[in-house]
Structures are given as structure tokens and as C-alpha cells.
Amino acid sequence: MSLSLGEIAAALGGELLGDAALVVDRLAPLTSAGPEAISFLSHARYRKELAATRAACVIVAPAMRDEAAARGACLVVDDPYLYFARLTQLWKARHARAVPPGIHPTAVVDAEARIDPTATIGPLCVVERGAVIGAGTVLKSRVTVGEDCTIGARCLLHPGVVIGADGFGLAPHQGAWVKIEQLGAVRIGDDVEIGANTCIDRGALEDTVIEDGVKLDNLIQIGHNVRVGRNTAMAGCVGVAGSADIGAQCTIGGGAVVLGHLKLVDGVHVSAATVVTRSILKPGQYTGVFPFDDNAAWERNAATLRHLHQLRERLRALEKNAASGQTP
Amino acid sequence: MSLSLGEIAAALGGELLGDAALVVDRLAPLTSAGPEAISFLSHARYRKELAATRAACVIVAPAMRDEAAARGACLVVDDPYLYFARLTQLWKARHARAVPPGIHPTAVVDAEARIDPTATIGPLCVVERGAVIGAGTVLKSRVTVGEDCTIGARCLLHPGVVIGADGFGLAPHQGAWVKIEQLGAVRIGDDVEIGANTCIDRGALEDTVIEDGVKLDNLIQIGHNVRVGRNTAMAGCVGVAGSADIGAQCTIGGGAVVLGHLKLVDGVHVSAATVVTRSILKPGQYTGVFPFDDNAAWERNAATLRHLHQLRERLRALEKNAASGQTP
Amino acid sequence: MSLSLGEIAAALGGELLGDAALVVDRLAPLTSAGPEAISFLSHARYRKELAATRAACVIVAPAMRDEAAARGACLVVDDPYLYFARLTQLWKARHARAVPPGIHPTAVVDAEARIDPTATIGPLCVVERGAVIGAGTVLKSRVTVGEDCTIGARCLLHPGVVIGADGFGLAPHQGAWVKIEQLGAVRIGDDVEIGANTCIDRGALEDTVIEDGVKLDNLIQIGHNVRVGRNTAMAGCVGVAGSADIGAQCTIGGGAVVLGHLKLVDGVHVSAATVVTRSILKPGQYTGVFPFDDNAAWERNAATLRHLHQLRERLRALEKNAASGQTP
CATH class of the missing domain: 2.160.10.10 (Hexapeptide repeat proteins)
Incomplete structure (x- = not known):
């Protein structure tokens, strides 16, 4: 199960910076990729992982070109996540046993x-x-x-x-x-x-x-x-x-x-x-989700919640009280 | 797949106002029924749909008799929704392929x-x-x-x-x-x-x-x-x-x-x-369901909810304060 | 489907107080066990059920030994719930039809x-x-x-x-x-x-x-x-x-x-x-669960919950107000 970077670029496009003959054996996340793997950077917030990855090649957006190229081979593409999706399809098409229809x-x-x-x-x-x-x-x-x-x-x-x-x-x-x-x-x-x-x-x-x-x-x-x-x-x-x-x-x-x-x-x-x-x-x-908490905190808040309407009434009473207190 | 109104009334009862020989090809909701369909009015709140429907016949409760008859054929029955349920059963029994037991x-x-x-x-x-x-x-x-x-x-x-x-x-x-x-x-x-x-x-x-x-x-x-x-x-x-x-x-x-x-x-x-x-x-x-809201509103309320018990304590303190303030 | 108390103790250990030849036909909870059944007491909080049970034998912890023995046969074991689990396994192994692998x-x-x-x-x-x-x-x-x-x-x-x-x-x-x-x-x-x-x-x-x-x-x-x-x-x-x-x-x-x-x-x-x-x-x-309530109470509280953040703001305003009121 392997593809060369050249084969990938030929099939899916993108600008390849690096050796087209380089062969990768698997797709992997940046953090676990070794020199046998191709990986991708979907968001700039993972750029730290880009610097540290051992991947043979990383799929990146144009904005990351220089950073990626400084590290090793890379494929520069408009939408790395979409490209990655297509690469999984290419991978499967090349390597999975074809199931004949019927x-x-x-x-x-x-x-x-x-x-x-x-x-x-x-x-x-x-x-x-x-x-x-x-x-x-x-x-x-x-x-x-x-x-x-x-x-x-x-x-x-x-x-x-x-x-x-x-x-x-x-x-x-x-x-x-x-x-x-x-x-x-x-x-x-x-x-x-x-x-x-x-x-x-x-x-x-x-x-x-x-x-x-x-x-x-x-x-x-x-x-x-x-x-x-x-x-x-x-x-x-x-x-x-x-x-x-x-x-x-x-x-x-x-x-x-x-x-x-x-x-x-x-x-x-x-x-x-x-x-x-x-x-x-x-x-x-x-959204409508009860925020979870440690059990003791939840119990206190949930118990109070069952009286929330009353709390509002009490608050209103105080407000009235305060308002009338302010009007001498 | 069709039944005459007469066949329906003979099988399931009800008072038929209209032509017993009239044939319907399907059951349909009031709003999408055409002249080939029989429909039903389960609640008076849908009476507007009754007036507008093109159904060949409508199943109605006694209270809706006049309104329905003014529009076209109708079947007057005690419980239109129940009658509709039985009509679906009749329909299926007449039209579905019988699956032999075994x-x-x-x-x-x-x-x-x-x-x-x-x-x-x-x-x-x-x-x-x-x-x-x-x-x-x-x-x-x-x-x-x-x-x-x-x-x-x-x-x-x-x-x-x-x-x-x-x-x-x-x-x-x-x-x-x-x-x-x-x-x-x-x-x-x-x-x-x-x-x-x-x-x-x-x-x-x-x-x-x-x-x-x-x-x-x-x-x-x-x-x-x-x-x-x-x-x-x-x-x-x-x-x-x-x-x-x-x-x-x-x-x-x-x-x-x-x-x-x-x-x-x-x-x-x-x-x-x-x-x-x-x-x-x-x-x-x-019932016990967190009321959903647009995400921003939910976030504010959910964050506050995690301090609800404290809010009650603060409210109590204010109440005490107010009470003592009122007692000179 | 039956086992003697002696067979059970021989297979799973525990100290048997009572007749080893006594045969039980099934495992049952304390409350529904009859004289044909063996039962177990997992927590001291069920000791009332121990006194009332008609079970032939009860599996109990050492602390319950005297209470249990006073009532009839018992098996004294370190962890009655674990022992019960193992007894269900023994029971199944002895009585279920063996499914051959393959x-x-x-x-x-x-x-x-x-x-x-x-x-x-x-x-x-x-x-x-x-x-x-x-x-x-x-x-x-x-x-x-x-x-x-x-x-x-x-x-x-x-x-x-x-x-x-x-x-x-x-x-x-x-x-x-x-x-x-x-x-x-x-x-x-x-x-x-x-x-x-x-x-x-x-x-x-x-x-x-x-x-x-x-x-x-x-x-x-x-x-x-x-x-x-x-x-x-x-x-x-x-x-x-x-x-x-x-x-x-x-x-x-x-x-x-x-x-x-x-x-x-x-x-x-x-x-x-x-x-x-x-x-x-x-x-x-x-934990994070909306406490359920009768529907009317829930509706009031849920409606208020959608304004909880505002309630907090109003409470804050009152607190400020009160604080400034106190500072003459």
C-alpha cells in the first residue's frame, strides 16, 4: 500500500514542493506520522504540530507554504482538508479490494x-x-x-x-x-x-x-x-x-x-x-444543554433551579421595594 | 387500489352524506388531498383546511357535519381519528399482498x-x-x-x-x-x-x-x-x-x-x-428539558446557571438586608 | 436445574452454615425467594428483607452471620454480591446447553x-x-x-x-x-x-x-x-x-x-x-441534568431560565444600590 507524491499530485492536483518520487505508505495525523506517512494541516492553529511532525510530506494551504517547505516536502493546495478527503478516496480506490456489484x-x-x-x-x-x-x-x-x-x-x-x-x-x-x-x-x-x-x-x-x-x-x-x-x-x-x-x-x-x-x-x-x-x-x-459540573455543585444548582421562578418573584419584590425606598 | 365510499361505510360504519358509488384511490391529509382522495378532520382547529380541501370525501365529527356537507361528500363519525385508523387498516387489508404465515x-x-x-x-x-x-x-x-x-x-x-x-x-x-x-x-x-x-x-x-x-x-x-x-x-x-x-x-x-x-x-x-x-x-x-436558545443566549444563561445557588444566597442576603433596613 | 448448598460451597468457597445436602432449584431476590431458592444480601440496608425472606439459604457478609444463621441456612462470604455473580456463572455453566464453538x-x-x-x-x-x-x-x-x-x-x-x-x-x-x-x-x-x-x-x-x-x-x-x-x-x-x-x-x-x-x-x-x-x-x-418537575412548574422555571443572565444583572444592580445606600 503505497503512493508516490508525484502520483498523488497527478491524481488530485496541488503544487508539489519536494521529490515526486518519494513514496508514502500511509496517511497519518501530524503528531503520529513517521517518515513513511503523508499528513495534512487543516488549520493554522496546528502549526506547532507542523514544525514537529516527522511526516514525509504535509498538505498545506498557500499561507503555510514557506513554513512547510522549510521543513520538508509539501503539497500546497487551496483547501487541505478537502484535499485530504480526496486523498483518502484515492487511497481506498487504489488499495481496497474492489467489491463487484450485485x-x-x-x-x-x-x-x-x-x-x-x-x-x-x-x-x-x-x-x-x-x-x-x-x-x-x-x-x-x-x-x-x-x-x-x-x-x-x-x-x-x-x-x-x-x-x-x-x-x-x-x-x-x-x-x-x-x-x-x-x-x-x-x-x-x-x-x-x-x-x-x-x-x-x-x-x-x-x-x-x-x-x-x-x-x-x-x-x-x-x-x-x-x-x-x-x-x-x-x-x-x-x-x-x-x-x-x-x-x-x-x-x-x-x-x-x-x-x-x-x-x-x-x-x-x-x-x-x-x-x-x-x-x-x-x-x-x-443550543440547550444543562452545563455539567461536579456532582455536588450540580445538586445545589439543580435544587435551586426548581425554585427559579420564585427567585425571580423575590427579586421583583426587592426591586419594587428598592424603587419605592428611593422615592421619598 | 380503490374503495367506494359505500364500501367504506359498510365496513366501518358512520353516516355517509354523498354518493356511495364515489370511488377514492388513496387516503391523504386535507392539504394535499385531491379529488381522488378521502381525508379526515381530527380537530376543529383544522377547519380552515376543511374548507379548502379538494378531497372527494372528508371524515368528520358530528359537530362539523354541516360545514363538511356544504363542501361535498362526508362521513360523519363519533371519532374521526379512530375511524381514520380503522380505514388505514381496511385499506391495507384490501390492498397489501397477504403474507402467508410461517x-x-x-x-x-x-x-x-x-x-x-x-x-x-x-x-x-x-x-x-x-x-x-x-x-x-x-x-x-x-x-x-x-x-x-x-x-x-x-x-x-x-x-x-x-x-x-x-x-x-x-x-x-x-x-x-x-x-x-x-x-x-x-x-x-x-x-x-x-x-x-x-x-x-x-x-x-x-x-x-x-x-x-x-x-x-x-x-x-x-x-x-x-x-x-x-x-x-x-x-x-x-x-x-x-x-x-x-x-x-x-x-x-x-x-x-x-x-x-x-x-x-x-x-x-x-x-x-x-x-x-x-x-x-x-x-x-x-417535564425536564433545558429550553434551547440561540447559542449566544444559551451560553450566557448556562454560565449563570453554574452559579445559581450562589445567586440565591446573594438574593437572601439582600432580602435580609432589606428587612433589617425596614426595621428601624 | 438444581444444586445442593454443599456443591455451591465446594465450587465457590464460603462458610456454609446449614445442611449441605439441602437442594435449591433457583436463584431469587430476597423478596420473591421461596424455600426452593437461594438468595443474597448485598447491603445491610436490606436486612429487613433478610428477616422476612423464605429463601432456603442466604448469602451474607460476615457482619450479618448471626442474623442470617438465626433465620436458617446461610453462606458467609467476604463479598456477597461478587459471590452471587459467580453463582450465576456456576448456575449457567451447569444448566445451560453448551454451545459448541465454531x-x-x-x-x-x-x-x-x-x-x-x-x-x-x-x-x-x-x-x-x-x-x-x-x-x-x-x-x-x-x-x-x-x-x-x-x-x-x-x-x-x-x-x-x-x-x-x-x-x-x-x-x-x-x-x-x-x-x-x-x-x-x-x-x-x-x-x-x-x-x-x-x-x-x-x-x-x-x-x-x-x-x-x-x-x-x-x-x-x-x-x-x-x-x-x-x-x-x-x-x-x-x-x-x-x-x-x-x-x-x-x-x-x-x-x-x-x-x-x-x-x-x-x-x-x-x-x-x-x-x-x-x-x-x-x-x-x-452531572448535568435538568431536574424534572410537573409540567406546569417546569414551564415556569424554564421560561425564567431563558432570562437567567438578566436576573443576575438585576441582582447585581440591587446589590450595588444596597451597597451605595449603606454608604451614606
């Missing part, structure tokens, strides 16, 4: 499912009747795609993903629950990645929709009739309740919860573990 | 498991020794039911469900952990629905118990020796720690956490993302 | 994976190329172990576990995301237990590392390049974001979230549902 013999694919011939259905997957899997899409192992759900092109679904289980629809009746059959499906666009054991429920009447370019991490729950807009990314363990409408280019931090029937416009960024309880109609960063 | 050839079912002949064990499920699957119960694909666990009648388990993995039982010993083998099982009643990738652990000594009519959404964790009472419903991503005893007719919102060994009486409603840290002995709605 | 015929194991002959690969598991499974390790059903991931000896992976899915690595580019291929793997030590549907992602460049003796409950998400130190235990639904470095002997409560790139030293204990937003460099117990 349906693994242990997968259970309904005769009425439509699988593009360039798609890959991995071991022990289940694709139900009427499901559609687009060109170049890969279902790793143990993925379920339910009836009539459609997955676009170039998607990647990791093990354990469940697309198209029933949404959670129940009508109360005499203390028990009557099931609302979920007659919609799930429609997933192109270039979507879905992490391990993530679930996207089918819609009640209409479809749950995941637009092009959406990236979902592991163990995420997407309820029925949710829309997730183009290029939105969600970190692990997020829960999105039914009929939430999330815009494009949003990011949702790990463990966050978005309640049902809310609207988040494009460009909303929700911090990890935040609970979104009302619609957000203005782009920006939103 | 064990899919790719399922791995122990010879000593007892599967009712009317049950359905889907593709790639695992049913271990001594497990019991009741009449009419359906395990969709990729469900595991562990040794000696019992599932009642008419249950529905979605893909990826794990029933009867070991509870998390550990005894500390010299800095390491000694496993407590989990000798109990899981007992699930009738008419229980369990969402995709949800896990219910087996008990340590006695059984984990899920009573009749319980509805669990996706990605829920139920620890060992928990009891979930009759007809309780939990939304996605809930975590219930070991030995919690949750009553009947409760609802637990998405992402909520119930700590171990707590008791929740019947009729407790826990809001989404709330952490239940002590027993709840009175029915009602309970 | 690869279940429905498992999909790559020819280039290395499976120790004493390991057990259960039904419908997937083990990819280059993966290594150590001696005595058990993969229950439906576990995926990805390419090049290594699992040590005596590990137990519950159904639905996913080891080595891609970490969530993305570089932003013109409003879309470019995938960072995840070139690292997952390295898991010896004696690790991993709960149902838990996911551990492969590293971006280097490996995600789970050290010896770690115990993970169900539905946990471990991001790429995380390190979890020796003997650390995490309860269900925890999320650990990428590159977090968690020390040894830590405990992380259920539903807690640890953000990325943070360091937790050895011996840190995080309470359930706490969000760790900065590194913790001192051992101890840490």
Missing part, C-alpha cells in the same frame, strides 16, 4: 424489487417488494429496505440500517391503542449516506423524504413523514419525531432531539444534545 | 422453539431454544428472540429488534467486572408492537415483563427486570434502566430516560427528552 | 478472516476480510465485524452489534459533503462485552480502541478514533463522539453524551443523561 447470495431480495445492476446488496440484507435501489448504491451487510421504498444513486447504507419500518401511528381508543397502518413509504435521494443501525420510518399517508446529499450517522431515528433537506448532516443518536420538516444545509449535533411537526429552515445548526421544542425560522446556531 | 426459509429457528402456526417469522430472524411466539404474531426481518423468551399473540416486531440479550449486570472486583449471568427471560404480552432496532434485555433472576397492548417505537432500550404496564406507549430513543417499574397507560416521549429501580404509577406522561431521576407516584405530565 | 452455517465469514477455533460465530453474523476473532470469543446472532477489525479473547458481542462501520467523516465543499474514507479499523481487547445493537466505528486514519475489560450496554454509539480505557463501563444509549479519549475505570451512565476530542482521565464517573462538553481532568462524579 446481490450477495445470502441477501433476500423480493422478485418485485428493482435493483440497479451497478448497485451492491451485501450479505444478509432484505429488500422488500417494490423497493428501488439506484445506480452505484451500496447496502453493506444486514440492511433492510421495506416495501416500496426508493433509494437513489451512489448511496451508502451501513450495517443494521432499517428503511421503511412502520411509523409510530396510534389512535387512542378506550384506554388502548388502535394501529394506524403506515401507507406511505420512504424516498431517499442521491449521494445519501446512512450510518449503522439508523432507522427511517415510512410515512403514514405520504412519504418520508431524505433529499440528495444528506449524511446521517449511526443510531439515528427519523420518524414518519419527516423531510430532511439537501446536504443536511446529523451526528449519531439524533432523534427526529414525526412530520418534522428540516431544511437544507443544516447540521444536527449528536444526541439532539427534534420534536414532531416543527419546521427548521435552511442553515440551522443545532448543537449536540439540544432538544428542539419549537420551530426555528432563522438560520444560526442553537 | 417461517421464512432463511430464518434460524431452534427446534425447541414453539412457533404458533399462524405466526410469521420473517427473513433472517433468529429464534432461540425455548422461545415461544404466539398466534398471529409477526416478526419482520432480522429480529432476534433469545432463549426462553415468550411473545404473546398479535404482536408485531419490526426489523432489527433484539429480545432477550443479556441485561447489563456486573459485580466490581479488584478494578475489573465480574459478569452476572442473566438467568431470567423476557415475557411480552398480546398486541404489543416493537419498533425497529429496539432492545429488551432478559432479566437477571426473574423476567423482564412487557404487558398487553404496549407500543414501543424504534431504538428504545429496556433494561433487565423492567416492567412496562398495559397499554403504555413510548416514542423513539427512550432508555429505561434496569428494574424500573412503569405503570399502565403511561406515555413516554422520545429520547426520555427513566433511571433504574424507579416506580412510575399508572397514567404518568413523561415529556420528550426528560430524565426521570426519582419515582413518580402521581399521574400527570412531567 | 461458525454457524448461516454466518458469512470471509475466507481471509481469522477466527480462533475456540470462538463462536453465531447465526447470520458477518465477519469481513482481515477481521480477527480471538479465543473463546462469542458473537451471538446478527453481529457484523468489518474489514480488518480485531476482537480479543473471551469477548461477548450481543445481537445486532456493528463493529467497524465507517466513522462519520466529511469535508464541506461548495455546500455539499465530500466523504473522508475511513482507513483505520477497530481494535477491541480481551474480556470485552458489547450490548445489542451497539455500534463502534472504524477510525479515520488510525484505529478506534476499546481496551481490555470494557463493558458496553445496548444501543451505544462509539465514534471513530475514540479510545475507551481498561475496565470502563457504559450503560445503554450512551453516545461518544469522535476522538474522545476516555480513561480506565470510568463509568458512563445511560444516555450520557461525550463530545468529540475531549479527554476524560481514569476514574471519572458521568451520571446518566449528562452531556460532557469539556475535558474532565480530575476523577470524580459529574
Whole structure:
């Protein structure tokens, strides 16, 4: 597993300062890279690590050219992090065993499912009747795609993903629950990645929709009739309740919860573990997390928090008192 | 896929105002229904949508009869939402391909498991020794039911469900952990629905118990020796720690956490993302969520929160001061 | 399924007071044990239950010897909870059907994976190329172990576990995301237990590392390049974001979230549902949970919380005012 610096520059561009014949065996972070590795500097704040690294070559932005060149070989590129991403792809393409497309013999694919011939259905997957899997899409192992759900092109679904289980629809009746059959499906666009054991429920009447370019991490729950807009990314363990409408280019931090029937416009960024309880109609960063503390401090503050409203009333009383005291 | 209004009324009751021969092709929300669709009005607050809808027929409560009839065909019923639920069931029964009961050839079912002949064990499920699957119960694909666990009648388990993995039982010993083998099982009643990738652990000594009519959404964790009472419903991503005893007719919102060994009486409603840290002995709605805000506002408030107890002390001092000032 | 008290004492030690020939059929908690059961008293605070239990024999600490002996047979041991854990193991070893090691015929194991002959690969598991499974390790059903991931000896992976899915690595580019291929793997030590549907992602460049003796409950998400130190235990639904470095002997409560790139030293204990937003460099117990309350009380307090910073400013103003008032 190796590439020369010349091969890298030829494939991905960038200005190479140094020996094009120099060969690297792996990609590594600056701090652990040895003379066999290529590394990258994504932010100037890591420049100290640049000076100290033993990497054979470092990918840097134009502003760091002189500093990097003084140290050894470097690749000067507009966006080192993006370049690094492309280099990981090049690396994988060159070194990973190619998995030929097709349906693994242990997968259970309904005769009425439509699988593009360039798609890959991995071991022990289940694709139900009427499901559609687009060109170049890969279902790793143990993925379920339910009836009539459609997955676009170039998607990647990791093990354990469940697309198209029933949404959670129940009508109360005499203390028990009557099931609302979920007659919609799930429609997933192109270039979507879905992490391990993530679930996207089918819609009640209409479809749950995941637009092009959406990236979902592991163990995420997407309820029925949710829309997730183009290029939105969600970190692990997020829960999105039914009929939430999330815009494009949003990011949702790990463990966050978005309640049902809310609207988040494009460009909303929700911090990890935040609970979104009302619609957000203005782009920006939103947060709601209890600041953690050592347990004793937390206990004192949490106990007081349960009387916060009273505290405000007492403060008001003092203010009135002070105001009247000042008016002789 | 179509039904006439007359067929619907004949099957489910209700008073039909309009042409019994009129045929609908789908169920749809009021706002997106066209003349090919039947819709429903669940709350008077959506009456504006009633006026505007293009639906062929609307299911309404008696109070809305005149308004609905003025617009076109309608079905007048006591509880439109319940009627809608039953209509989805009718729809599915008429239009979905019937899955014959039985064990899919790719399922791995122990010879000593007892599967009712009317049950359905889907593709790639695992049913271990001594497990019991009741009449009419359906395990969709990729469900595991562990040794000696019992599932009642008419249950529905979605893909990826794990029933009867070991509870998390550990005894500390010299800095390491000694496993407590989990000798109990899981007992699930009738008419229980369990969402995709949800896990219910087996008990340590006695059984984990899920009573009749319980509805669990996706990605829920139920620890060992928990009891979930009759007809309780939990939304996605809930975590219930070991030995919690949750009553009947409760609802637990998405992402909520119930700590171990707590008791929740019947009729407790826990809001989404709330952490239940002590027993709840009175029915009602309970909440504990940090209100989210734009990030800057949150930062200010969260920083202050870490000094809340001190604020109270300062307020007390001022009050004392004021009181003594007033006593000349 | 039965053991005599003599057999138990011979296998596990302890001082038996009572009839060694007495046979017990099951292990049970003090409160539900009948004369066919053996039970244990883990804490003196349950001594009332000791007096009332109908158990044939109770495992107790030396301090409880007289109280226990007065009641009936007992086993006096240094650490009753540890002894109980070992008794569950003895019970299981004696009574459970031995599962012979080997690869279940429905498992999909790559020819280039290395499976120790004493390991057990259960039904419908997937083990990819280059993966290594150590001696005595058990993969229950439906576990995926990805390419090049290594699992040590005596590990137990519950159904639905996913080891080595891609970490969530993305570089932003013109409003879309470019995938960072995840070139690292997952390295898991010896004696690790991993709960149902838990996911551990492969590293971006280097490996995600789970050290010896770690115990993970169900539905946990471990991001790429995380390190979890020796003997650390995490309860269900925890999320650990990428590159977090968690020390040894830590405990992380259920539903807690640890953000990325943070360091937790050895011996840190995080309470359930706490969000760790900065590194913790001192051992101890840490908590950050919004105290729940009845909904109306919560609403009042939460509304006030959104103005907490202002409250502090108002308090300051009053304090100044009071101070200047006192200085004539």
C-alpha cells in the first residue's frame, strides 16, 4: 500500500514542493506520522504540530507554504482538508479490494424489487417488494429496505440500517391503542449516506423524504413523514419525531432531539444534545444543554433551579421595594 | 387500489352524506388531498383546511357535519381519528399482498422453539431454544428472540429488534467486572408492537415483563427486570434502566430516560427528552428539558446557571438586608 | 436445574452454615425467594428483607452471620454480591446447553478472516476480510465485524452489534459533503462485552480502541478514533463522539453524551443523561441534568431560565444600590 507524491499530485492536483518520487505508505495525523506517512494541516492553529511532525510530506494551504517547505516536502493546495478527503478516496480506490456489484447470495431480495445492476446488496440484507435501489448504491451487510421504498444513486447504507419500518401511528381508543397502518413509504435521494443501525420510518399517508446529499450517522431515528433537506448532516443518536420538516444545509449535533411537526429552515445548526421544542425560522446556531459540573455543585444548582421562578418573584419584590425606598 | 365510499361505510360504519358509488384511490391529509382522495378532520382547529380541501370525501365529527356537507361528500363519525385508523387498516387489508404465515426459509429457528402456526417469522430472524411466539404474531426481518423468551399473540416486531440479550449486570472486583449471568427471560404480552432496532434485555433472576397492548417505537432500550404496564406507549430513543417499574397507560416521549429501580404509577406522561431521576407516584405530565436558545443566549444563561445557588444566597442576603433596613 | 448448598460451597468457597445436602432449584431476590431458592444480601440496608425472606439459604457478609444463621441456612462470604455473580456463572455453566464453538452455517465469514477455533460465530453474523476473532470469543446472532477489525479473547458481542462501520467523516465543499474514507479499523481487547445493537466505528486514519475489560450496554454509539480505557463501563444509549479519549475505570451512565476530542482521565464517573462538553481532568462524579418537575412548574422555571443572565444583572444592580445606600 503505497503512493508516490508525484502520483498523488497527478491524481488530485496541488503544487508539489519536494521529490515526486518519494513514496508514502500511509496517511497519518501530524503528531503520529513517521517518515513513511503523508499528513495534512487543516488549520493554522496546528502549526506547532507542523514544525514537529516527522511526516514525509504535509498538505498545506498557500499561507503555510514557506513554513512547510522549510521543513520538508509539501503539497500546497487551496483547501487541505478537502484535499485530504480526496486523498483518502484515492487511497481506498487504489488499495481496497474492489467489491463487484450485485446481490450477495445470502441477501433476500423480493422478485418485485428493482435493483440497479451497478448497485451492491451485501450479505444478509432484505429488500422488500417494490423497493428501488439506484445506480452505484451500496447496502453493506444486514440492511433492510421495506416495501416500496426508493433509494437513489451512489448511496451508502451501513450495517443494521432499517428503511421503511412502520411509523409510530396510534389512535387512542378506550384506554388502548388502535394501529394506524403506515401507507406511505420512504424516498431517499442521491449521494445519501446512512450510518449503522439508523432507522427511517415510512410515512403514514405520504412519504418520508431524505433529499440528495444528506449524511446521517449511526443510531439515528427519523420518524414518519419527516423531510430532511439537501446536504443536511446529523451526528449519531439524533432523534427526529414525526412530520418534522428540516431544511437544507443544516447540521444536527449528536444526541439532539427534534420534536414532531416543527419546521427548521435552511442553515440551522443545532448543537449536540439540544432538544428542539419549537420551530426555528432563522438560520444560526442553537443550543440547550444543562452545563455539567461536579456532582455536588450540580445538586445545589439543580435544587435551586426548581425554585427559579420564585427567585425571580423575590427579586421583583426587592426591586419594587428598592424603587419605592428611593422615592421619598 | 380503490374503495367506494359505500364500501367504506359498510365496513366501518358512520353516516355517509354523498354518493356511495364515489370511488377514492388513496387516503391523504386535507392539504394535499385531491379529488381522488378521502381525508379526515381530527380537530376543529383544522377547519380552515376543511374548507379548502379538494378531497372527494372528508371524515368528520358530528359537530362539523354541516360545514363538511356544504363542501361535498362526508362521513360523519363519533371519532374521526379512530375511524381514520380503522380505514388505514381496511385499506391495507384490501390492498397489501397477504403474507402467508410461517417461517421464512432463511430464518434460524431452534427446534425447541414453539412457533404458533399462524405466526410469521420473517427473513433472517433468529429464534432461540425455548422461545415461544404466539398466534398471529409477526416478526419482520432480522429480529432476534433469545432463549426462553415468550411473545404473546398479535404482536408485531419490526426489523432489527433484539429480545432477550443479556441485561447489563456486573459485580466490581479488584478494578475489573465480574459478569452476572442473566438467568431470567423476557415475557411480552398480546398486541404489543416493537419498533425497529429496539432492545429488551432478559432479566437477571426473574423476567423482564412487557404487558398487553404496549407500543414501543424504534431504538428504545429496556433494561433487565423492567416492567412496562398495559397499554403504555413510548416514542423513539427512550432508555429505561434496569428494574424500573412503569405503570399502565403511561406515555413516554422520545429520547426520555427513566433511571433504574424507579416506580412510575399508572397514567404518568413523561415529556420528550426528560430524565426521570426519582419515582413518580402521581399521574400527570412531567417535564425536564433545558429550553434551547440561540447559542449566544444559551451560553450566557448556562454560565449563570453554574452559579445559581450562589445567586440565591446573594438574593437572601439582600432580602435580609432589606428587612433589617425596614426595621428601624 | 438444581444444586445442593454443599456443591455451591465446594465450587465457590464460603462458610456454609446449614445442611449441605439441602437442594435449591433457583436463584431469587430476597423478596420473591421461596424455600426452593437461594438468595443474597448485598447491603445491610436490606436486612429487613433478610428477616422476612423464605429463601432456603442466604448469602451474607460476615457482619450479618448471626442474623442470617438465626433465620436458617446461610453462606458467609467476604463479598456477597461478587459471590452471587459467580453463582450465576456456576448456575449457567451447569444448566445451560453448551454451545459448541465454531461458525454457524448461516454466518458469512470471509475466507481471509481469522477466527480462533475456540470462538463462536453465531447465526447470520458477518465477519469481513482481515477481521480477527480471538479465543473463546462469542458473537451471538446478527453481529457484523468489518474489514480488518480485531476482537480479543473471551469477548461477548450481543445481537445486532456493528463493529467497524465507517466513522462519520466529511469535508464541506461548495455546500455539499465530500466523504473522508475511513482507513483505520477497530481494535477491541480481551474480556470485552458489547450490548445489542451497539455500534463502534472504524477510525479515520488510525484505529478506534476499546481496551481490555470494557463493558458496553445496548444501543451505544462509539465514534471513530475514540479510545475507551481498561475496565470502563457504559450503560445503554450512551453516545461518544469522535476522538474522545476516555480513561480506565470510568463509568458512563445511560444516555450520557461525550463530545468529540475531549479527554476524560481514569476514574471519572458521568451520571446518566449528562452531556460532557469539556475535558474532565480530575476523577470524580459529574452531572448535568435538568431536574424534572410537573409540567406546569417546569414551564415556569424554564421560561425564567431563558432570562437567567438578566436576573443576575438585576441582582447585581440591587446589590450595588444596597451597597451605595449603606454608604451614606
